[in-house]
Every structure is written in structure tokens, then in C-alpha cells.
Amino acid sequence: MEPIPETTDLSAYLAADAVIDHDHPQVRQTAAQLRNGAPTPYEYAKAAYTHVRDRVPHSFDSGDDRVVWRASDVLSTRNGICHAKSHALVALLRAEGIPAGLCYQRLTEDDGSDPVVHGLVALLLPGTSRWARQDARGNKPGVDARFSLDEERLAFPVRPELGERDYPTLYAAPPASVLDVLRGSADRQELAARLPEALD
Numbered sequence: 001m002e003p004i005p006e007t008t009d010l011s012a013y014l015a016a017d018a019v020i021d022h023d024h025p026q027v028r029q030t031a032a033q034l035r036n037g038a039p040t041p042y043e044y045a046k047a048a049y050t051h052v053r054d055r056v057p058h059s060f061d062s063g064d065d066r067v068v069w070r071a072s073d074v075l076s077t078r079n080g081i082c083h084a085k086s087h088a089l090v091a092l093l094r095a096e097g098i099p100a101g102l103c104y105q106r107l108t109e110d111d112g113s114d115p116v117v118h119g120l121v122a123l124l125l126p127g128t129s130r131w132a133r134q135d136a137r138g139n140k141p142g143v144d145a146r147f148s149l150d151e152e153r154l155a156f157p158v159r160p161e162l163g164e165r166d167y168p169t170l171y172a173a174p175p176a177s178v179l180d181v182l183r184g185s186a187d188r189q190e191l192a193a194r195l196p197e198a199l200d
Helices: 025-035 041-055 071-077 082-095 176-184 188-194
Strands: 100-107 116-123 132-134
Touching: 025 041, 025 071, 025 082, 041 082, 071 082, 082 100, 082 116, 082 176, 116 176, 176 188
Parallel strands: none
Antiparallel strands: 100 116, 116 132
């Protein structure tokens, strides 16, 4: 599905702020390293995606108790949940002038219980007219997300029969319901207990 931007002002999807701090030296340095050998916007976007997916472990997989939310901290600690990793990927994309934003899914356990909001990214490559969603959560057995502009290869395709859904809005900055939980959780256990069940 193609998300719907919350604003028609494309500059909102290139901006730096306290969360997507692509003006931070850590983000700039990582972007410069990735740009080496990735001369086109497509190649750079794929390299940035692969870096965040594979080089920044999902803390629920790795067992890392640190909770980070700022893009530069995600890249420096190489740690974060899906939301934090999305912030890092958006920052890396914006650092190279590629419009990018945040989008979300509502997912559940296999029995339909314990819903949780899952974070994704959408990007708009120069010369294209379609926002393409990407999921840099990190692969593991049963999860095989890939970078693709043509066919979505997300970590978790939604299952409507279990009440799962794709949220249509493409956000320029993370919603307060997500960011407040990340900022206010002392460790991974507290974060897991406080993750939002829905955006609306």
C-alpha cells in the first residue's frame, strides 16, 4: 500500500529535528560511509536500508536493555526497536536529500491478542512519483524483509482477519503516542509493557 502524506509540503520529509537529527555528526558520518560505492539515489537508499536492517540489531532480538529513540543514538549504539530503527533510516535518507517519513501498522500475536503498533519507513526516490514502504526491523527466522520499490517485502504483512491493519498516514515526525513511550521507558522491559496498541 502507498501511504498518504500528512502534508503536501515535501520539505517536511527532508527536515531535521530532535528525533530525526540528520544534521548530527554521527548521522553525517554514517551517510558519507554509505555513499561510498553507492553513487545513485537508489543504491544509496538500498545501502542505508541494509545498514539499519542488518547492522543495528532489534533490541528485542538482541536482548539489549537500552532504550534509544534519537536517530544519532540508534546509529552510535547500534540498538533499537522498530520505531527507533525507522528514525535512523529516515535520518540517513534525508541526509542525502531523499524524502522519507514514518508509517505504521497495527499487528497482533497469532491468536489476535496483544496488539502493538509497528514502525516502518516510506521513501520517495528522486524521479519517482510513488512513496515506497520499507521495513528495516531486522530479519530473523520467519521474518524476511527486503528493500524493494516495486513489490513490498515487509517484515509483517497485515492479517485483517486478526484485526491487523496498515495505517494510511505518512508522518513527517513520530506521533506523540509512540515517541512519549520511547522517551519515558527506562529499559526494554518497561518499553515492551508500554508500547501503544493503536494510533487512534
